Amino acid sequence: MTAEVEPPAEPEVTLTGPAELLAGYLDFYRAAVLRKLDGLTDAELRGSRLPSGWAPLELLKHLAYVELRWLEWGFAGQQVEQPWGDMEVRGGRWRVEAGETVEEVTGFFRAQCERSRAIVAGARLEDRMATLGGRIPPEEERPTLIWVLFHLLQEYARHVGHLDIARELADVTGE
16 A cells, blocks of 8 residues: 655755755654655565665665765775675665664664764865765865765655655655
8 A cells, every 4th residue: 555745844944055055964864764764664664665675774774874975985085994884795685683673773774964064064065075985086086075965865855766766665665
C-alpha cells in the first residue's frame, strides 16, 4: 500500500544570499534523506529492492562520507583516518558492516553534518579547498567552497531521488 507524502517547505523564498541558500538547501536535503528512511525496518534499511543492489542504510553512510571527504578532509584539510570508509574499495560498492547498527550510522551521519555546518560557517564561499583527494594541487586547481556546496547539493538531490524510488517500491509514494 502506498500513501502520498507531503514534503516539507523549502528554504524561505526571501533568502537572497548564496551562502544562506546553499546552507538552507543542504539542510533541506539532509532532512529529506532521514525522512525517507524513517519507518523502514532494519531489514528494509539493509536490503535492496533494486537491481543495482544498494541498500538505503548504505546510501546514508555514503552521504556521511561524502560530507567527510569534501568538507572535513578536502576543504578543511583535516587528517581523516578512513576517507573511503563507506566503500569496499575506493570507487567500489557501498557497505555497512554487519555489526553497525542503524543508530550508529544515523548518528555518524548527523555528527558529520554538524561538522560540515561548522566548517562552512567558518569559511567564505570563495575560499579554496586545502587538499583534493589527499593531495595538494596548485591553488587555482582547487575547488572553491561554493563549488563544493553545489556539488554536495547535486549529490544529495540525486540520492534523494534514488530514495524516492526505493521508498515507493516499499510503501510510500515519493515527493
